[in-house]
Amino acid sequence: MPRLGQYGMHFSPDHQSFVQLGSSFYTHLSAQSLSSPYWVGRSRSVAKALGLEDNWLEGDEALRALTGNALLPGSQPLASVYSGHQFGQWAGQLGDGRALLLGEMRDAQNLPQEIQLKGAGHTPYSRMGDGRAVLRSSIREFLCSEAMHGLGIPTTRALCVTGSDTPIRREEIETAAVVTRVAPSFIRFGHFEHFAYNGMTEELKKLADYVIDRFYPACKDAANPYAALLEAVSERTAKMIAHWQAVGFCHGVMNTDNMSILGLTMDYGPFQFLDAFDPNHICNHSDDRGRYAYNKQPNIAYWNLFCLGQALLPLISSDGEPDLAVAALEPYKTIFPAELHARMSAKLGLPDAPATESSKAVIEGILKLLAKDKVDYTIFWRRLSHAVATNDFIPTRDMFLDREAFDAWSLSFHEHSAQIPCRPDADLMLKTNPAYVLRNHLGEQAIRAAKTKDFTELERLQELLESPFTEVTGMEAYATFPPDWASTIEISCSS
Incomplete structure (x- = not known):
């Protein structure tokens, strides 16, 4: 397995398990280089989890290698073949059309992790694609991978994003980027x-x-x-x-x-x-x-x-x-x-609550109210957490047009709580209902700044998303209602 330390990533060809499956499973090929790469974002927590030295992720060797411009020692890059159903229809052969598996390494806990570049260039499985990823979509993947991890949701991770001014055509001309993805395995259905x-x-x-x-x-x-x-x-x-x-x-x-x-x-x-x-x-x-x-x-x-x-x-x-x-x-x-x-139940502060008719009614009841009044999902649950902590339900109640309906639900919530051994646990709620999630408009703001090579917004947002249950003074704008223009953002398969 790779030797870790001050020299960063090294791969041992003798221990690359996916390679040992045989040539029916992949094609060996090299990444296609990008001109004048630069750092866009880096995850210190992923680097630490991999056992990498912090200074390696600062250096030129890492920048070039994680853009696809240089080969890490022992790496045998490959693109794997797979097929699949897309939108319910059999699509036939697909495969890693813009991803390259660099190799496998052991993390800081001696567990195997695969390192993959997304956006590293054309492969035999690219079909009509160019094998590239753009800055916009790469930032979204980088931030969401780490946001999901912060929320405790099983996910692939993202070590970094690198960028280049190389033009890439999508709906318009954009610039290229590469995401370094990390997972025990990228094998799919x-x-x-x-x-x-x-x-x-x-x-x-x-x-x-x-x-x-x-x-x-x-x-x-x-x-x-x-x-x-x-x-x-x-x-x-x-x-x-x-x-x-x-x-x-x-x-x-x-x-x-x-x-x-x-x-x-x-x-x-x-x-x-x-x-x-x-x-x-x-x-x-x-x-x-x-x-x-x-x-x-x-x-x-x-x-x-x-x-x-x-x-x-x-x-x-x-x-x-x-x-x-x-x-x-x-x-x-x-x-x-x-x-x-x-x-x-945990979102309601009721851990280990049995799935009774009463508990189901409470959960279904609030979801129906949220849907009826189109209430902001994340803010509601966070406000409800604070309401249980302070016994002040007015800010939560004010989110509803039909306040009487909320009052009736609140009564049923308290009545249900009185029937079970525990009372709503505000601390559990605050550790379950995040203050920060990667809303589309927050990602869009970070992307717009990054297009001018200003990455401060990306770094600020990344820091909040890595600890989404911890409210930070001065960062209230990241936990409030989305602006009107947020509803005009359109995200498609090209994103």
Whole structure:
């Protein structure tokens, strides 16, 4: 594995596990360089987690290597092949069209982590794309990766963003950027679909065995290891989606090739944290049919798991009967609602509250009120936390047009609390309901400044998002209602 310390990242070719799967899984190629790279953003917490020396991330070697202009010692860059369903339709072969896996290293806790560049140039899987990423989308991915980690949501991480004045054409001419992404693995549902749909059962088994050996070793002892793998992935995915729904996060493009086999949030494109609470909200301007609307995310996740089950079926059942695969998906139907109930109960300051008719009514009641009056989701929960702490509910009540309806809900909330052993825990609420989330307009402000090579706004926002439950004096503007122009921001698949 890489040798860490004052020299930064080094990779040992003898221990690059994904490479050992064989040439059917990837293509070796080098990144395409960018002219005059510069630092845009860096995550000290990711560098620390990787065991890197702080000064390495300041140096020219790191800048060049993490832009794709120089090869790190021992690196064998590759782009992996996968397929997938996009917007519900089989899209055939896809793959890392603008991403390169540099290699694998051990982090500060001796756990394996893959290092990947996104935006490093054209690959055999780019199809009609140029293999590049633009500054705008790279900043959004960098900030959201770290924001999700700060919220405690399973996610890939982002070590840094580098930029270049190299022009890139999207809807308009923009400039290039590269994100360095970090995760134990970037394997997707689509990797399994690729080999299954191409009848490559030997490679499918090799991939499944690899994932089980490295990430789900308990499955090896199951009566059917591949059904156990599907069940374990279903459980992790259910927990991840419950996190999303509770915090008001919309992914925007939940294609099967954007779903992590490890239950990590990945591929941050047209995402959004809800402003006004609207269960039907569609954050992706390209999603004209609303397939990936906020309230559809739980069912889409199950649909994607069903696709994964179909891909694994040749390994699960020798006669092609789907019974075991379908059974392996069943835990999702119980784990997701249980996890979501637990997270919503924590938002109400009621940990370990049983899922009774009373508790469900309280949760459903407030969500209906929030939707009816289009109340700001994040601010409501934060104000409610302070209200429980101070017993002053007026600022929370004033967020509703129908104040009498809120009063009735508040009464039911207190009556429900009186029926259970605990009372609402304000400290828990303040540690569960964030003060800061990456709203679209906050990201847009950081992007606009970064286009002039002013990164102070990005750094300030990054710092707040890394500790989203800690209110900082003087930073109230980052925790208040979005401006009117925020509703005009359109985020699409090109974002």
